[in-house]
Structure formats: structure tokens, C-alpha cells
Amino acid sequence: xxxxxxxxxxxxxxxxxxxxxxxxxxxxxxxxxxxxxxxxxxxxxxxxxxxxxxxxxxxxxxxxxxxxxxxxxxxxxxxxxxxxxxxxxxxxxxxxxxxxxxxxxxxxxxxxxxxxxxxxxxxxxxxxxxxxxxxxxxxxxxxxxxxxxxxxxxxxxxxxxxxxxxxxxxxxxxxxxxxxxxxxxxxxxxxxxxxxxxxxxxxxxxxxxxxxxxxxxxxxxxxxxxxxxxxxxxxxxxxxx
Amino acid sequence: xxxxxxxxxxxxxxxxxxxxxxxxxxxxxxxxxxxxxxxxxxxxxxxxxxxxxxxxxxxxxxxxxxxxxxxxxxxxxxxxxxxxxxxxxxxxxxxxxxxxxxxxxxxxxxxxxxxxxxxxxxxxxxxxxxxxxxxxxxxxxxxxxxxxxxxxxxxxxxxxxxxxxxxxxxxxxxxxxxxxxxxxxxxxxxxxxxxxxxxxxxxxxxxxxxxxxxxxxxxxxxxxxxxxxxxxxxxxxxxxx
Numbered sequence: 001x002x003x004x005x006x007x008x009x010x011x012x013x014x015x016x017x018x019x020x021x022x023x024x025x026x027x028x029x030x031x032x033x034x035x036x037x038x039x040x041x042x043x044x045x046x047x048x049x050x051x052x053x054x055x056x057x058x059x060x061x062x063x064x065x066x067x068x069x070x071x072x073x074x075x076x077x078x079x080x081x082x083x084x085x086x087x088x089x090x091x092x093x094x095x096x097x098x099x100x101x102x103x104x105x106x107x108x109x110x111x112x113x114x115x116x117x118x119x120x121x122x123x124x125x126x127x128x129x130x131x132x133x134x135x136x137x138x139x140x141x142x143x144x145x146x147x148x149x150x151x152x153x154x155x156x157x158x159x160x161x162x163x164x165x166x167x168x169x170x171x172x173x174x175x176x177x178x179x180x181x182x183x184x185x186x187x188x189x190x191x192x193x194x195x196x197x198x199x200x201x202x203x204x205x206x207x208x209x210x211x212x213x214x215x216x217x218x219x220x221x222x223x224x225x226x227x228x229x230x231x232x233x234x235x236x237x238x239x240x241x
Numbered sequence: 242x243x244x245x246x247x248x249x250x251x252x253x254x255x256x257x258x259x260x261x262x263x264x265x266x267x268x269x270x271x272x273x274x275x276x277x278x279x280x281x282x283x284x285x286x287x288x289x290x291x292x293x294x295x296x297x298x299x300x301x302x303x304x305x306x307x308x309x310x311x312x313x314x315x316x317x318x319x320x321x322x323x324x325x326x327x328x329x330x331x332x333x334x335x336x337x338x339x340x341x342x343x344x345x346x347x348x349x350x351x352x353x354x355x356x357x358x359x360x361x362x363x364x365x366x367x368x369x370x371x372x373x374x375x376x377x378x379x380x381x382x383x384x385x386x387x388x389x390x391x392x393x394x395x396x397x398x399x400x401x402x403x404x405x406x407x408x409x410x411x412x413x414x415x416x417x418x419x420x421x422x423x424x425x426x427x428x429x430x431x432x433x434x435x436x437x438x439x440x441x442x443x444x445x446x447x448x449x450x451x452x453x454x455x456x457x458x459x460x461x462x463x464x465x466x467x468x469x470x471x472x473x474x475x476x477x478x479x480x481x482x
Contacts, residue, residue, distance in 0.1 A: 051394065079337075099317050099320070107300075107351070118360065134360050134361075139361075142363060
């Protein structure tokens with residue numbers, strides 16, 4: 001079965017968490033909106049959101065078509081993929097834990113988004129710049145350390161260089177933590193240089209993920225969109241304190 | 242087995258979504274932080290967040306202790322409870338769909354929260370009042386209609402007065418939609434009076450949930466905390482336009 005991923009082309013955004021899991025799984029998939037032709041592009045994605053003829057219409061991208069299933073919400077897609085591709089624990093307890101961590105990361109992703117759009121996604125960044133400054137400064141000083149400190153605490157229980165968030169085995173949550181570190185470094189390089197010093201285990205995990213053959217090949221490919229100021233992680237110098 | 246729910250006492254907040262599911266399930270549970278004595282109160286909750294001796298420490302309340310399991314993140318708790326208490330579909334496809342809807346509601350809950358705290362939870366409402374006004378006005382005009390319109394569209398496929406979000410059977414997502422309508426009415430009564438006219442199916446579902454014997458008994462009990470200006474849904478007149 002070939003999966004169809006539907007997400008905005010040319011940004012990493014929330015879709016990137018799904019792409020990383022598909023890539024690490026070695027899954028057969030097509031990133032529909034990046035394809036040309038009558039069945040590709042953004043129109044193909046919008047048809048699902050319109051939802052008239054779809055049993056389970058998603059509220060927003062990303063969503064994944066897996067045979068007849070259409071699955072929305074990033075963490076929900078990963079819940080599904082993780083079980084199928086050995087990227088989640090076997091036990092119920094382990095699966096709930098990994099999903100819980102993914103949902104906590106989803107909260108962080110929303111907070112990252114709101115640093116540059118604290119008022120509304122309906123307004124340009126330039127129209128909420130003052131508010132963004134205020135929100136981002138608090139985010140950098142209190143929220144990044146709190147979230148990364150939480151994941152660090154979990155990882156610090158195991159041995160650096162061999163342990164993962166779920167214990168001895170890789171899961172989709174580890175791939176997501178890699179992406180969070182990547183994104184935070186892009187958006188807040190000055191702050192992260194400072195914060196990373198207290199998150200040695202998390203950074204070690206990030207580096208191990210980056211070195212995995214399939215992830216390394218993906219990162220070097222043109223399937224990985226570059227970070228830019230259209231996505232979730234945006235670099236605005238005045239927000240990085 | 243007696244479940245232990247850990248959430249801030251005296252507010253509905255995110256914990257209320259879990260309480261409603263536990264109540265509808267007729268589950269045996271204790272709301273730990275509302276209990277007096279050495280094993281109750283907020284200190285009992287904080288011990289878990291400190292997390293030194295806990296295998297899977299939650300990032301934040303609510304979390305549920307189910308035997309030896311400690312499960313965090315509202316939607317994750319409902320995923321667990323829904324399967325065990327017949328409040329989720331039997332099929333994988335149905336379960337993913339209900340979870341997807343719950344996660345979409347979780348996004349809405351976060352947006353509700355940020356109407357009164359658009360800059361940071363570290364500041365009082367009074368210290369972000371101007372920003373709150375701007376955010377709330379956009380939220381009321383564009384986001385409530387978008388979210389409720391989405392759930393309305395799903396419900397409008399079935400027959401009013403008999404159908405649920407997942408089809409013919411009640412699920413935890415229906416209980417959550419009930420709570421969203423309750424909360425939005427409390428926080429934004431003027432806006433909701435206007436918006437509800439376009440959401441007849443959603444309001445009908447809300448009314449059917451309210452009339453269910455166990456839910457009605459719960460709502461009339463002192464186990465249901467009242468809405469107030471400490472929770473997620475807060476009524477500030479200037480935000481309700």
C-alpha cells in the first residue's frame with residue numbers, strides 16, 4: 001500500500017513530523033501536494049477539506065490516506081503509523097506513554113507557532129509584531145526550558161548514547177524531538193545556544209537521529225523542505241533573545 | 242479498580258473532559274485533589290509532576306492513575322477510557338476518527354485559553370488585557386464559527402436527535418462537544434446566541450447529552466465545579482463581542 005500524505009508543499013510545519021516517521025519506516029508514500037498533474041498540488045488537498053464526499057473529513061492538514069482510511073491530526077497519524085512500522089512500543093502502557101509525549105510536543109509546537117502569531121493566523125506577522133515580541137520573550141525564557149527540561153529529565157534516566165524516550169527502543173516521539181530541536185535552533189539560535197547546555201541527553205538523542213541512515217538520506221534529499229518564514233518555526237531576529 | 246483523577250480542584254478546565262467520561266461510564270473514581278487528608282489535595286498532585294519516583298511523569302494535569310498506569314494528556318486519557326467503557330467505536334477506523342475529533346477539540350480548548358492569556362500564563366489577565374481583546378475578537382468572529390461549523394457539518398449528515406459524531410453510538414467526543422458548548426456559552430454568551438443559530442445539530446446533541454441520566458445527575462451534583470474566572474472558559478464582558 002502506498003500512503004498519501006497531504007500537507008502544504010514547501011513548508012515543514014506539522015507535516016514534517018509525519019514525513020520523518022514515514023522516512024524512518026522506509027514506507028512507500030507520496031507527498032501529494034508537491035506533485036504536479038491533475039491529481040496533485042494544493043487543489044488535491046483542498047478537496048478533502050471541503051469534505052462533502054469524504055466520510056471522515058479532516059479539520060486541517062496534515063492528513064494521511066492509508067487505503068480507505070483518511071486520518072487527520074498529526075499525533076493521531078503517528079499513533080497509527082507507529083504501531084504499523086515498529087516505531088511504537090508493543091505494550092499498551094508503552095504506547096500510551098509515547099502518545100502522551102507526542103501530544104506534549106504538539107502543545108509545544110502550538111506555542112512555537114503562537115510566538116509569531118499571538119493574535120491570529122488571519123493577520124500577518126507584521127500586524128502583530130509587538131504582541132509577538134512580548135509572547136516570544138516569555139516563551140524563550142520560560143517555556144523552551146520547561147519543555148526541553150521535561151524531555152531531558154526523562155532521557156537522563158537512561159544512559160546517554162543508548163536510550164530513547166520510551167526506553168531502549170526508537171519511537172516516533174524520538175523523531176519528533178529531533179524535529180523540535182531542529183526547529184527551535186532555526187527559530188531561536190541565540191536562545192538555544194544557551195538552553196542546549198542544560199539538555200545534553202536531548203541533544204545527544206537529536207544527533208543520533210540525524211545520523212540514522214534513512215533520516216540522513218532524507219535530510220540530504222530535496223524531499224525535505226527547507227525552514228522558512230512561512231512555516232511553524234520562523235526566524236525573526238527580534239524574537240530570539 | 243478505582244481510578245484516581247488528578248486535576249486542579251475547583252475548576253473545570255481540561256479535567257472536566259475526563260470527569261464527564263468517567264461519569265457517563267459510571268466508573269469508580271476519586272478526584273484526588275478535592276479530597277482532604279494526607280493523600281489528597283494539591284500536594285498529592287504535585288508529587289507526580291515532580292516525577293522523581295514515577296516511571297511516566299506527566300508534563301501537566303490532568304492525569305489518571307489506573308492501577309499501575311499513570312496516563313497524561315486529556316485526549317490520551319480519553320483514548321484509554323473510551324476503549325474500556327464502550328465510549329469509543331469498536332473498529333480501528335472509528336477509534337481513530339473519534340480521537341481525531343477529540344484532538345481537534347483540544348486545539349479549540351487551547352485557543353479558548355489563549356483568548357484571555359494571549360501572551361503568557363505567567364502574567365495575569367489584567368497584564369495582557371489589550372492583547373486579549375484583540376485575540377478574542379478574532380476568535381469569536383472567525384474561530385468559533387469555523388470549529389463549530391466543522392462539527393455541525395459532521396453531525397448534519399445524520400438525523401438530528403439520533404446521531405452522534407461517530408455515527409449511531411455515543412462516544413467520549415460527544416461528551417466533549419457538550420462541554421465545549423457549555424464552556425463557550427459561559428465565556429461568550431452574546432457571541433454564542435448568534436452562532437448557535439447555525440449549529441442546530443450540535444446544540445441538539447448538547448441537549449441530548451445534558452439529559453442523559455448519569456450526566457444530568459453529575460451536573461446537579463457538587464462534583465461538578467462551577468465555571469469561574471480561574472479556568473479555561475472565563476467570562477470577561479469585553480471579550481464577548
